[in-house]
Each structure stands twice: as C-alpha cells, then as structure tokens.
Amino acid sequence: MTIEKPKMDEGLRNELQKQGVFTTTLEGIYNWGRQNSVWPLQFGLACCAIEMIAASMARYDLARFGAEVFRPSPRQADLMIVAGTVTKKMAPQVVRLYNQMPEPKYVIAMGACAISGGPFKQGYNVLKGIDRYIPVDVHIPGCPPRPEALLHAFMTLQKKIENQPLTGANRPRHLQADAPSEFPVPKFGVHDLEPPSNPTVWQSPKMVRA
C-alpha cells in the first residue's frame, strides 16, 4: 500500500521562494543531504582502480559530487566501488568489507570484470560478477570505463538516492527492519566458491533461445 503524500502546490512554492521563504519536505532534505555526501570505500582491485583514481583527481574532480572523501575504513563508508577483477580468492573479503559498512550503503560495480567476469569470465580463478553475492546499485560496463562513465554512475546513484521514499513499501533497505544488512560470506570450495552465488541476491536469468 502506498500513501499519497500531500504535495505542495508548485506555483505557491515559487511565489514563496520569490519572497525569500524556502519550503521543502523532510524526505527531500534528507535525501538531498545523503546524495551529496557519498563517501566511497578506498580500495581497488585491478586496472579499473586507476580510472577511479583519475576520476577523483583534479581533472575529473569527483569532489563536485561530494564523493571525494575516500575512506580507508568500511565503518565510515557509504559506497563501495568494486573497481576491477574480483577473483574467487578475493570475493569473500569483498563481501566481508560490504558487511562491515553501515547502512545506508550502496555498491557500484565498475568495469566488465566486476559486473560479469569480463575477459576472464571462463577462467578458473575469476568470479562472474560481484552481483552474485551482494546487491549492486549501478553497473558500469567498459574495460576499463573512462572516468566520465564513473561520474555518470555517480549521478545515476545520486538520482536513485534522491528518489528513495522514506516510507511505504519501496523505502530503502536501511529503513526496513527485517531486510538483511549483511550477506553470507562464501567459503572456499574444492574448485569454486561455496555457494557459487547467493540466490536471494542473484538468480541466473532465464535465457530465451531460438
């Protein structure tokens, strides 16, 4: 059930603004604050991290989006940028880092490897996309994606945060008491990780074949 929220008349708000009176909603200002201060976790897994570093430096200037504060501790981070190849040996550590981040938390999977395994997909050592174990908000294709693509992913994430309702069934995970905040860490198996994916997060898409 969704509750229709009383919306303020657009004309009245503009008129008030001309008089120096600004109005907003709690949801609007809460999300405005959150979306402009997304602190990423400082870690990189492969060559995509170089592009991520480039995006954070002067030329591409991630600071314009309020996301320049790369945190060395997951306890202080809001966003995990999975930048690079996730090997099967590294995957449990990535999931563990995600579990250690406080809610609300978001994930950008950056580059072909992080979203699908990329050029290493059939390798014995590479995970076929981090979205098999943790929920990913924005996927960026590319090998590696240019810093502009990462900025676009940031803006996409900001739009997502901006439009998150604080009440109702579509409210974000951190406002749902029963929604999981931690996800099971996979174990090392004989040839592969156990389990090979988390079915609550990822299911094999049904292939439509001729």
Next chain:
Amino acid sequence: METLEQIKSRITHALPGARIEIIPNDSPAGQRSLLVDADHGAAIAQFLRDDPELRLDYCSNATGVDWPEAVVKTKIKKQVIVEGVEKEIEETLETLRSGCLETVYHLYSMAKKHGPVILRLRTENRSDKNHLPSLTPVWRSCEFQEREIFDLYGIVFDGHPDLRRILMWEGFVDHPMRKDYVGPDDYDYEPTPHDDVLEKTKQHQAAEVKA
C-alpha cells in the same frame, strides 16, 4: 657470451655425469635452451651462477610447461627409386611422446651484462614422479615463482624453503594450468556463448533439463 655448445661442454667437463641436451627452436626467435637432468639440476645451476666466465647471477623468470602424452607427427623426406627413376617421397612418422612437466628458467648476468641462458628441467611423468630440485637456494628470486609453478602445475620442488600454494587458496584441489584440468560446471548463464563455451553451456543445460 659463449655459445650453448661451449657452455654445455664446460658443464660436462666440470660436472662429469651431468646429462645435458640442447633443445632446438624453429621459431623466428631461434632461442635455444639447455635441458638438464633433474639429478644434477641444482649443481648445474650453482655452476652457471658461480662460473667466472658466465656469472649468471639473476634469474628473471621461472615458469612451467605441461607436456601431456601425445602423438607427434614428423615429416621426413625420402629418396625412393620407383621404376628406375629416383623420386622424393614425404613420409610422416608418428611417435608417442611420453608426458612430463617442465620448468623453464631465464638466466641473465648483471655483472657481465649478458643473457639470457634458458634452463629447462623435466620430471619423469605427470603423476607420481613430479619432483624437481628447487633452484631457490641458488637464485632467491625463484621462490615465489616456484610456488606459483607448484600451485598451477603441481611440480614439487625439493629443497624449497616454503612450498605452499600462492595464487589459489589452501584446500583447492588439482592444478588449473594443466592441460587436462576440468573446471567447475558453472555455465548457468552465458549470454553470448560460442566455441567450446557454447558446447559446455549446452551440456550444462542438458543436465539441468534432466534434473
């Protein structure tokens, strides 16, 4: 630098009993290598490092090769007299090559500024007699690379100070760089399969339909 023939004769002179073979190379690079026997491997390595003429003090690279059992076809030209006329006939000879595992070391000299000399060692077979002498006591730079060879090819290095897996995790079974390695059947979602991935995807789907 001396030629491989000179190096070979000097090694056999210094270490009687050492069996050394020069492996030819038909590729454009034409870089030949020394195949030495495993029993004298460590002594030969020591000789190559300490010899005042060679001083091969730097091992830049150590890697492994898997040679599975295979039928090798070689073409030989023969002169045959057919009805009084001499003719040239091409014949293919099929020989069974026994399988083995191999390590390759690329040696340079920082002191003499020459190299590379390529050293090869082969195990007797691919299953139980897979031991080779470790050259880490001679060149310290081999340590991690020999661990990697142990991890991915399953060659056991005798005399290695710390022989454990380095890339795969503890508890991983088998050696993934061997030609006959069978990976896990995780072909559940292949958006654009082709070639052998397509075959494996079909097998996976057939197994799924049965189950």
